[in-house]
C-alpha cells in the first residue's frame with residue numbers, strides 16, 4: 003500500500019460493497035418516497051380543487067409550511083417525535099410527504115393544461131363528473147406530469163443523504179462510517195459522488211427525452 | 218315567435234338573459250324550435266349565436282329566463298316567484314337528449330377513435346361494450362371512415378376528426394344536435410366531406426338540428442328555417458329561400474351582402 007498517494011484503489015475496492023448496500027437503501031427510499039409523493043400529491047391537487055374553503059384553506063397552509071421548511075429539519079423533527087417507528091420508514095415517509103407538496107403543483111399545472119374543450123366535450127356527452135376525471139382529464143394530466151415527476155425523482159434521490167441525520171445507513175452514511183473507521187474519506191466519498199451521478203445522469207437524460215417527446 | 222301547432226317544441230327559450238359581466242349578450246330572448254326542425258342561426262360576430270348553443274349544452278349558465286327541452290325545464294325553473302337552478306341530477310336526464318359538435322372537434326386524444334365513440338354510450342347510457350361497438354362501427358361507416366376504428370385521434374386529419382366527433386355525438390342518439398361552425402377550422406377542400414356527412418344525417422334522420430354556419434349554401438340545403446340574430450335578438454326569421462334571396466330587414470340585407478360578398 004502506498005501511504006503517500008491520495009487515492010488507493012485498494013480502499014476503493016474495499017468500501018464498494020458497503021456503498022452498494024447503501025445505494026440500495028438510497029434507491030429504495032427514492033422509489034418508495036416517490037410513490038408516496040405521486041399518490042399523495044395527486045390527492046392534494048384534487049383536494050385543492052374542491053369548492054369547499056374549509057378544505058382548501060387549511061390544506062394550503064400545511065402545504066406551504068412543508069414546502070418552506072427544510073427537509074433536514076422535517077426529518078429530524080419527525081424522528082424525534084416518532085420514536086417507535088424505524089428510521090427508514092420515517093425517512094421515506096417524510097421524503098414522500100415533502101415531495102408530495104411539490105408534486106401537487108406539478109399535478110395542478112398538468113390538470114390546468116388539459117384544454118377546456120375536453121371538459122366541454124365530456125359535458126356534451128353527459129359523462130358523469132367522476133368518469134370525466136378518470137377517463138378524460140387525469141390520463142391527459144398525468145401524461146403532462148411525467149417529466150415533472152422524473153425531475154423530482156432525481157432531486158429526491160440527491161437529497162437522500164439527509165437521511166444520515168436520522169441514522170439511516172444510506173450511501174452517504176455508509177461512506178462516513180467507513181471513513182471514520184479507516185481514516186480514509188476520499189475514496190468512499192468520491193465513489194458516492196460517482197454512484198449518484200451514475201444513477202441520476204441517465205435518469206435525467208431519460209426525463210429530458212420524455213419532455214421533448216411529450217412537448 | 219312562431220311555434221309548432223303540432224305538439225311541444227323541441228327547444229324553447231323564454232325570456233332568456235345572458236350576461237358576461239356588464240356585457241348583456243341575450244336580453245330576454247324568446248324563440249322555439251319545433252321537433253325535427255333544422256334551424257340555422259346567422260348573424261354578425263358577437264351577436265350571441267355560440268352563446269345560445271352553449272346555453273343549450275349547459276356550458277354556460279343563464280342569468281334569467283327558462284330553457285325548455287320538449288317542454289321540460291332544463292337549467293332553471295320557477296318555484297312560485299323564485300327563479301332557481303335545477304340540480305345536476307335532473308339536468309342530466311334532459312341533457313341526454315342534446316348533443317353537440319364543436320368547431321375544434323374536442324376528441325379525447327388519450328383514446329382511440331372507437332373508444333371516443335363508445336365512451337358515453339357505455340358509461341352514460343349503460344350499453345354493453347359489444348352493442349356500443351357495433352353501433353360505433355355502423356356510425357363510422359356512415360361518416361365514411363370504416364377503417365379508422367383503432368386509429369389514435371391525433372393521427373387523423375381535421376376533417377376526419379370532425380367526422381369522428383359527429384359519429385361520437387350521434388352515438389348518444391340525441392334528439393337535438395347542436396353544430397357550431399363545425400367546418401370553420403377545416404381546410405377548404407375538406408369542408409365538403411363534412412358537409413356531405415351532415416347533409417346525409419339531415420336526410421336520413423329526424424334529429425332536430427340547430428346550427429351556426431357561414432356556409433350559406435349548406436344552410437340553404439339542410440335547414441328549413443333561418444334566424445337572423447343581431448345583438449342577441451332575432452331580427453328576422455324565414456325559410457332559407459326567402460331569407461337568402463329576399464330578406465326584409467335592413468340588418469339582414471347588410472349582413473348577407475357582407476358574407477355573400479354580393
Ligand SMILES: Nc1ncnc2c1ncn2[C@@H]1O[C@H](COP(=O)(O)OP(=O)(O)OP(=O)(O)O)[C@@H](O)[C@H]1O
Pocket residue numbers: 237240242260261262263264265266267268269
Ligand atoms: N366566456 C366569455 N366571457 C366573456 N364574454 C364572452 C364569453 N363568451 C362570449 N362572450 C361575449 O358574448 C358575446 C356573444 O358571443 P358569441 O360567441 O355568442 O357570439 P357569436 O355570435 O357566436 O360570434 P361569432 O360569429 O364570432 O362566433 C360577445 O360579445 C362575446 O365577446
Ligand SMILES: [Mg+2]
Pocket residue numbers: 266267268429
Ligand atoms: Mg360563435
